[in-house]
Amino acid sequence: MAAAAVAALLVSGIVWPTRVAALRYPVQGVDVSAYQGAIDWPVLARQHIDFAYLKATEGAGTQDSRFAANWSAAHETDLLVGAYHFLSIDSSGAAQAANVFATVDRRSGDLPLVVDVECYAAYCDAPPSRAEVRAVLDPLLAAVERHYGRPAVLYATRDWYERYLADAYPDNPIWFRSVLTTPHVDDGRDWTFWQWSARERLDGYDGDEAFIDRNAFRGSRADLDAMRLP
Numbered sequence: 001m002a003a004a005a006v007a008a009l010l011v012s013g014i015v016w017p018t019r020v021a022a023l024r025y026p027v028q029g030v031d032v033s034a035y036q037g038a039i040d041w042p043v044l045a046r047q048h049i050d051f052a053y054l055k056a057t058e059g060a061g062t063q064d065s066r067f068a069a070n071w072s073a074a075h076e077t078d079l080l081v082g083a084y085h086f087l088s089i090d091s092s093g094a095a096q097a098a099n100v101f102a103t104v105d106r107r108s109g110d111l112p113l114v115v116d117v118e119c120y121a122a123y124c125d126a127p128p129s130r131a132e133v134r135a136v137l138d139p140l141l142a143a144v145e146r147h148y149g150r151p152a153v154l155y156a157t158r159d160w161y162e163r164y165l166a167d168a169y170p171d172n173p174i175w176f177r178s179v180l181t182t183p184h185v186d187d188g189r190d191w192t193f194w195q196w197s198a199r200e201r202l203d204g205y206d207g208d209e210a211f212i213d214r215n216a217f218r219g220s221r222a223d224l225d226a227m228r229l230p
Contacts, residue, residue, distance in 0.1 A: 021182045022196035025216035027224055029053065030202070031084065031195070034066040037207020041070075044204035045077035050221060052079045053114055056104045059088030060095035063103050075107075080224060082111030084155065086120075089128050093139030101147055110229050112150040114175060115140065117164060118157045133164045141172065149230050153193065162186060173227070175215070192218055 022028075028048060032039060033055035044052075052074055055064040064070075067083070074081045083104040088096065104113065117137065119127065144152045155175040156165055165174070166187040173192035176183045183194050197214040205212065217224050 016197045016199060017180055018178070018182060018196040022194065022214070022216045025194075025218065027051070027217035027219065027221050029079075029193075029215045029217065030200075031055070031213045031215060032066075032070065032205070034064050035207050035209035036205040036212060037066070037209075038205070039066075039070060039073065040204040041073040041077050041079075042204075044202060045074075045079050047202050047204070050080060051082070051111060051215075051217065051224065053082045053084050053111070053215075056083040056085060057096075057099045058086040060091035060099050063099070067103065071104075080109075080111050080228065082114060082153075084114035084116050086116045086118075087137060087140070088120075089123060089132060089136055091136070093136045093141075093143065096136070096140050097143035097147070100144065106148055106229065108229055111224075112153055112173075112227060112229060113144050113148055114153040114155050115144070116155045118155070118160050118177075127160075127163060130164055137164070141169070150227070155193075155195070190218060194218065 027050045029051035030044070030049055031053040054067055054070045054074060056067045057063055071081070071083070085096065085100050100113065115137070141152050151171045151173070153173045153175050154165055154169060155177070157177045161176065174185065174189065175193035175195065176185060176191040177195040179196060179198055183191050185191055194216045195213055196216055199211040200214040201210065202212050
């Protein structure tokens with residue numbers, strides 16, 4: 001009975017095991033996509049958050065349907081704003097970079113682009129080789145750094161971090177997903193962003209997804225400011 005009650009609280013988002021530890025970091029943010037629907041950015045921005053990452057693109061030809069609206073409205077708040085791209089293994093790094101550049105304009109003062117490296121579709125059960133991932137990821141990261149003037153942030157789940165990113169990419173800040181425990185990166189490097197919950201509730205959005213992702217930044221607001229695009 002007790003286990004079932006705890007499980008119900010976790011599913012509802014009322015209890016989240018990482019919340020106390022995560023909120024010790026004073027710089028907090030969210031990441032959003034079309035699943036949050038229309039966002040009232042002034043309302044969202046007032047809820048003790050400092051930054052927001054918005055889904056922009058996926059693979060070589062997909063754009064998030066809410067990105068343009070979110071990008072415009074988020075920039076009218078005091079939040080630091082950045083965009084993220086979901087990596088596909090099914091198209092070249094060059095083609096994915098072109099999709100990103102056509103969608104996400106370069107603005108001085110924005111947060112660096114994020115490349116989301118996690119499993120999808122059949123690759124969750126049959127992961128590609130490290131060589132296959134790097135053949136796509138490496139040229140994409142090089143192109144992003146040239147275009148935006150900052151190394152991309154690499155978002156990863158623990159499994160895909162260990163498979164594809166561990167002991168590599170020392171210049172790329174790591175955004176680590178760990179929603180059940182405090183983050184520990186096995187190759188010994190420090191995380192920069194920590195996605196500590198996928199089931200938070202905030203005011204200001206009304207989409208198909210009732211929850212919103214929450215993230216902590218490892219550092220001060222001045223440290224986050226220092227990461228902004230030149």
